[in-house]
Amino acid sequence: MTRLHAELDPTELAHRIVEIVSDHKGSDVLMLKTGELTSLADYFVIATGRSDRQVTALAGVLVEELRAQGVRPLGVEGRSGARWVLLDFNDVIVHLFTPDERERYDLERLWSAAPAVVRLV
Template sequence: MEGVLLDIDQLAKAVVDIASDKKASDILLLDIRDVSVIADYFVICSGNNSRQILAIANTIDKDLSKHGATLFHREGSAESGWILLDFGDVIVHIFGPKEREYYRLERLWSEAKTVVYLQ
């Protein structure tokens, strides 16, 4: 499948698969099309420590670029406990456990449709 261009739905699901392969926890894929114009999907997941957060982010970036996805913006750092990857229609939030609890994006976007939730 490497090198195959992915549509937005496939791209979002690929992020979930990559995060799962890197042992991210509490992976949530939200369809936000009906509640926001900023993107189609949010993927929210957690890493246990800064090293894992960085590994998840770097692998998502590297693997999606192989499928023609463009990373428009990267924000945050593993040390801060939060990295955001903006692929346009798919936005990825990778949190440390404390930061995930503090920001509680799931509650902010509670009106969004849950597509996938992996604990």
């Protein structure tokens, strides 16, 4: 993938995202190494918020804390009241779900060939 963030390489960025989400009470945080399987991103980070409000808050905190480090998302899909928010950081794509939406879309099964780098339950 093209490197847009001089401060963090894709692996460092993915680990930083896991740390931020975990620190702000996101649960079942999973980091998948997807670069060998797709050109979409080197990593996917998938996490669960207890409610749509928490999913929205986690997305806001991620954008705010990473922006302070000079990292901005290329795009964000889903906003307030969303049960699924996707944040595209080019090399890392973040999926934040409510429990029901995570179960419904089951990205872990869809990307089961991707090795799990981190799993925080």
